[in-house]
Amino acid sequence: MTTPAPAASSAAAVPPVVAIAHHSGFGHTSVLAEAVRKGAAATGATVHLVKVAEITEEQWTLLDTADAIVFGSPTYMGTASGAFHVFAEATSKRWATRAWQDKLAAGFTNSGAKSGDKLHTLQFFSVLAAQHGMHWINLGLPSGWHSTTSSENDLNRLGFYLGAGAQTDTDRGPDGVHKADIATAEHLGRRVAAQAAVYAAGRAAAAA
Numbered sequence: 211m212t213t214p215a216p217a218a219s220s221a222a223a224v225p226p227v228v229a230i231a232h233h234s235g236f237g238h239t240s241v242l243a244e245a246v247r248k249g250a251a252a253t254g255a256t257v258h259l260v261k262v263a264e265i266t267e268e269q270w271t272l273l274d275t276a277d278a279i280v281f282g283s284p285t286y287m288g289t290a291s292g293a294f295h296v297f298a299e300a301t302s303k304r305w306a307t308r309a310w311q312d313k314l315a316a317g318f319t320n321s322g323a324k325s326g327d328k329l330h331t332l333q334f335f336s337v338l339a340a341q342h343g344m345h346w347i348n349l350g351l352p353s354g355w356h357s358t359t360s361s362e363n364d365l366n367r368l369g370f371y372l373g374a375g376a377q378t379d380t381d382r383g384p385d386g387v388h389k390a391d392i393a394t395a396e397h398l399g400r401r402v403a404a405q406a407a408v409y410a411a412g413r414a415a416a417a418a
Contacts, residue, residue, distance in 0.1 A: 224410070225254045225255050225256055225407070226255050226256070226277040226278065226403055226406035226407050226409075226410050227255065227256045227257075227258070227272075227275065227276045227277050227278075227406075228250045228255045228256070228257045228258070228276060228277065228278045228279075228280065228399070228402055228403050228406060229257075229258045229260055229272055229273050229276035229278070229279045229280070230243050230246050230247055230250075230257065230258070230259050230260065230279075230280045230282060231260045231262050231265075231273060231279055231280070231281055231282070231297065232259070232260070232261065232262065232280075232281070232282030232283060232294075233261065233262050233263050233282070233283050233284070233290075233291050233293040233294045233297070234261075234282075234283075234284065235284050235286070235291055235293075236284070236383070236384070237383060237384035238284065238320045238376070238378045238384055238386075238387050239282055239283060239284045239318075239319070239320050240384065241384045241387040241392065242282060242318050242320060242374070242376055242387065242391065242392065242395040243259055243282050243318075243395075244259070245392045245393075245395035245396045245399065246280055246282070246318060246374075246395050246396070246398055246399035246402075247259055247399060248396055248399065249395065249396035249397060249398065249399025249400040249401075249403070250280075250399035250400065250402060250403035251399075251403075252396075252399075252400060253400055253403040253404055253407065254403075254407075255403035255406065255407070257399075257403075258272045258276065260272060260273060262293060262294060262296075262297035263293040263296075263297075265297065273304075273310075274304070274309050274310070276313065277313060277314060277406040277409070277410060278313060278314035278315065278316070278347070278402050278403070278405075278406040279310070279313060279314075279315050279339075279344070280315070280316045280317065280318065280398070280399070280402055281294075281315065281316070281317040281318075281335040281338065281339075282317065282318045282319065283319055283331060283335075284319065284320050284321065285319045285320065285321040285326050285327060285328045285330070285331040288326075288327035288330050288331075289327075289330055289331055289334055290319070290331045290334055290335070298334075298338050301338070301342065304342065305341060305342055308342075308343060310342040310343065310344055311342065311343040311344070312343060312344070312345065313342070313344045313345070314344065314345050314346075314347055314402060314405060314406050314409060315335070315336075315338075315339035315342075315344040315345065315346055315347065316335075316346065316347040316348075316373055316398060316401075316402045317331075317332050317335035317336065317339075317372070317373040317374075318373050318374035318375070318376070318395055318398060319331040319332060319335075319373070319374075319375060319376070320375075320376040320377065320378055320387070320391070321375075321376075321377060321378075322377070322378065322379065322380035323377065324368060324377050325368075326377070328368075328370065328375040329370065329372065329375075332370065332372040332373040332375065333372065335373065336372060336373075345409075346372075347401060347402050347405050348371055348372055348373065349366060349370060349371055349372070349373055349374055349394070349397070349398060349401070350397075350401050351365055351366040351371075351394070351397060352366065353366055353368075353369030353370075353371075354366045354367045354369070354390070355367040355368075355369070356369065362388075362390065363389065363390045364390060365390060365393055365394050365397060366394050367388070367390045367391070367394070368391075373398070374391070374394050374395050374397075374398045375391075376388065376391035376392075376394070376395065377391065378391075
């Protein structure tokens with residue numbers, strides 16, 4: 211006699227909600243945010259794009275109710291943009307109530323230089339997440355474009371691990387964002403949404 215498998219929790223079947231809180235000075239980071247959205251949505255997640263420079267109370271609520279928040283900003287002078295820093299400071303109200311405790315978090319950034327000190331921006335995002343008690347999701351990709359047999363079209367061509375790092379020539383508009391960086395951002399979106407679904411299923415199972 212075969213023992214029937216337990217019924218799946220209805221809570222676990224609910225698609226995760228991913229919010230992408232980002233700022234873009236010249237449109238390049240918006241292209242990446244859309245790629246993260248596309249990747250997350252491809253897994254069935256509900257995804258919200260939130261422009262932090264013009265955030266509304268309704269959008270604050272979207273962040274509060276999301277399973278995962280992905281932070282995105284250009285790297286200016288070795289850190290996130292001023293507009294993103296204003297948003298980060300405003301999250302202190304959420305910090306005070308632990309509203310984002312145990313949510314998932316991830317990040318992406320763009321700069322004009324291949325390095326541009328983007329790692330510092332990603333570290334800023336991860337520390338912000340840690341302040342809120344969130345769980346950081348890394349990129350989960352090996353570095354690309356590091357040998358004679360690899361290519362600048364590889365995923366993670368710039369070799370970042372903490373999050374997604376992109377490079378766009380400063381004299382090009384949003385259409386100049388590298389296709390490999392867009393694909394890497396899509397990968398990040400899929401990874402975050404997939405991990406959010408696993409996390410939600412585990413939480414539902416533990417509560418059952």
